[in-house]
Amino acid sequence: MVRKLAQALLVCIVIGALAFFFYGMRLFPDSPIVECATGYCGKQGQSHTLEDYQAYRWWSAMLFWTHPLGMIALAILAGQAIGGQNAPDGHGPGDRTR
Secondary structure, three states, rough: OOHHHHHHHHHHHHHHHHHHHHHHHHHHHOOOOOEEEEEEEEEOOOOEEEHHHHHHHHHHHHHHHHHHHHHHHHHHHHHOOOOOOOOOOOOOOOOEEE
16 A cells, blocks of 8 residues: 555656656746846847746746755655565565565
8 A cells, every 4th residue: 555655656746847847948948047138038048027037936946946855755755666675564675585
């Protein structure tokens, strides 16, 4: 039961992280958006609004925090999902003494 739950959470975290990453890449193809002489510009010189800039800053800040935390969660859950050291019986995946 715990292993199936860990596998389901693992899949959800991976899908969520990838969706969030590609959402930002689709929304901000010319990132980073920075302040320039005409307001806000992307790396290819396209002008952006203040709302675009604020949305980009929010996305990049959330990406900075959520992806490392997601990687930590993935490491913990992967150990449970494949029966690693955190397995309820205490045996690792390569232990043949069962």
